[in-house]
Amino acid sequence: MEIVHPLYYQKRFLKQTLKSNMRLFINGMGNISPQQTWNDESALLHTFDYRGTMLQAILPPPGQWIPEGDLTTLNRLESMCVMAAHMALEKAGITSPDGIITGTGYGCQEVLAAILHQQTIGAADIDLPFTRSQYDTLGFQIARLLKCNVYNQTFSQSAFSFEHTLLDAMMLLDEGAVENMLVGGADEIIEESHLIQARAGMLRRKIASTRNLFTLPKRGTVVGEGAAYFVVSANQTKTTVAELKGLSLQYKPGPQALRDALEVFIREQGFIPQDIDLVLLGKSGDKLGDQFLNDLCKSTFPKSSIGLYKHLCGEYPVASAFALWLGARILKERHIPEAVTFKYFSRPVNNVLIFNSYLNTHHSFMLLKSCQDIL
C-alpha cells in the first residue's frame, strides 16, 4: 500500500525542543555537593580542590533538617535528598509541594552494596530492608517526612534522570492541576563503584588537584556526587531565582547532529547564539570528549563567556542538577565566580545556556533566563 506523507509530518518539521506552554520559574533551590553550596554567604567564593578521583559531598549538620528519630534510619543518600529538598522548599517559602519528582542515575548504592554483601557472605540475619535499596525510596522518604501524599515519581535514566524530572514537571504544570513542584537530582558515590569505574578506564590514573582538571588534559575524569532540589512553578514570586526556557536531550548524536541540535534549540527559543551571555559547559576533563565540546562551543558562541563546573562537583549522572543550581545562582547574583570562569567577556549575564555532557553519549541543553529585570 502506498502511503502519502504530508510534508508537515516530516520529522525535521516536528518540534524538537522540550518546553512548557506555561512559563517555568525556579522559586527555590537547595544543593548539597562536594563544594560548600548549602551556606549562601560563602557559595563558591572559596572552592575546595580535591586530590584524587573521588569527590564526596559536604553534608550539613543534619539536626536542622532531619527529625531526631530519623537520623539513624535514613541512609546517606536519603539524608542528602531530604536536606536538599527542605532547603529548596524553605527558600521558596513553601511547606508542602504538589508533587515530588526525583532523578537518580546510581540510586542508593551504599545500601544496595551492603545487602548484596550480606547476602553473598550468607549472613544469617539481614537487617537492611530491601525497599531502601530501591530507587524510589528517595522520593518517598521526602514525602514521608513532609507527610505529603502527592504525585511522587522517580526516574533513573543515567545522565537524563534529572532532565526527566524537569520534563515531567513541565507537563504537570501544563496540565494545570499543580502549582509548585519539587524536582531534584541525587547520586552517591561509594568505594566499590569508584573502583569499578577506575578499572573501566573512566577515571584519571591520578590527579594532584582538581584545580588542574582542565589545564592538564588527559584521558579520564573525576567522579562526584550530590543532591540538588528545586521548587518549580508557573508563577513568578518574590523568591524566583530564574526562568527555565527550554530543555533538549540528545542521546548518542554524531558530531554534526549535535551541532545541528544546538542550533535548532537556540532557534526554537526565539534566540540567536549572540543572545547567550554565558555557556556553562559540562566537559569532564577527558581530553577525547572535551576537544569537540570546546570547538563546538567556541564556534557557535564566539562572543559568549564560558564557565566550567565538573572540577567542582565531579562527574556523575545528575551533575546537570548541580549545573542548573549554578546557572540560576549566577543569574541571581549577576556574577560569575572566578572558579567557574573559563573564558570571560564583559557583558551582563541575562541568558545562561547549560550544556551538560556525559561520557560522550548523553548531552542536554537547558536555557535559563534572568528574572530580575522584570521584577
Add this chain to the structure above:
Amino acid sequence: MQLPNSKIITVGQVKIPNEELAHRVGSNHDFTRTVLLGLHAAKEAYLQSGIQIMERWRVGMVSATMGGGMDKTEQFYPVFLEDSARGKLRNVVNHYPGKCTELMADALNIRDIISTVNTGSASALNAIMYGARLIAHDKADVIFAGGTDALTRFAMQGLDDMGLCDNNRCRPFDETCAGLNVGEGAAFIVLVSDHVVRDEGIGAIATLSGYASSNFIHNAFPSTVKEEAAFQAMDRAIQMAGLHVSDIDYVNLFGTGVPDFDLIEAAAIHRLFGNQLPKLSSTKGFTGFTSGASGAIEAVIALMSLSHQCVYPNAGFEKKIPEVGILPEQQFNAASVQHTMVNSFSFHGNCSSIVLSKALPQTNFEI
C-alpha cells in the same frame, strides 16, 4: 528456586535460557537477562504495530525495571568481593536501570526520548502513563512503553526477608493465600498518536482512555498500600476515560497473594463498584509477581482480553476470603469486553490504574 540462605521458594521463571533469548533477538548474550527479555517483548510489539517508516517520527522508549542488570551483577560481585581487581567488568557495566533501557533503545534505533521509571511495583503502569503524556503534550509521536525484570537472588531474598514470599504456588484472593511468587518477564506496548495511526495507515488494538496514580505514604510497612489510595487511582482513571464504573467489564487486579494487600484491594473494589462488580481476576497465579514488568505484562493481558473478547481466570483461587473477599473468575471464558482496567500498587504506597478501551475513532492515544 533456592535462595542464598538455602531456603526454597516457588518462582515464576521464563523457561528460555539467555543464549536462546539472545539468538532470537539477534543480540549479544552477554547482555543482562533483563535486557534480553525486554528486547524480545519490544521487538514483538514493534513488528505488530505495523509502523513502516519509523524515521519520520519522534520515537521514544519509556521502560520500567526494579532490578536493572542485577542478574549479572550477582555473578560479578562474589569474585570482586574476594579480589577487587577481579570480576568481569562486562558483568557489571550494565547494572544501572537506565543502561538496560539504553541497550534496548540502541537495538531498536530509538534516540529521541529514553526514560526509565522506577516506582516499585507500579513502575510499568507509570511508564505507560508517562509515555502517554509525552504524546499528549506533543513531545513524541511513538512511545515504546512497558517494563522488564529478570529473576535475581537479590530481589527474591529481599522480598522473602520482608515475609512476602509463599513457598507454594501463590493463590491471590483465596482464603489460604500466604504470599507472592517472584516472577520474571517483560512486556511492551507501542503507544502512538492519532496522526501516526492516520499517516501510517495502521489499525489500533485499543485506546488508552484513562490513567491515574495516587500516593499514600505511611511509616510502617506493610500498611503502606491504603484502600483510599487504591480507590482514588481506579476512580480517577475511570473519570478520565469519561466512563461510569458500570462501563468497566473486566479488571485485571494487582492481587499478588500477599493477604494484607489482597484484602485492601478487595475493599477498594467493593467501595468503587458497590453491588455490581465487573469480572475480576489476578493473573499472578500464571506469571508470579514480575516486579517492574508486572503492570506492562498485565496491560498486555488486558489488551488480549479486549482483542479476543475473553476474560482470564484467577489461577490458584478456590475459596473466598471470609470478611471482604471477592469472587474472581475461575474459568477462561468468552465475554463481551469493551472497557478494561489494570491495577498496580507499590510497596511504598504508589497506586496506579489504567483504563483500556476497544479502539474507536477520534481518540487520543492508540496502542
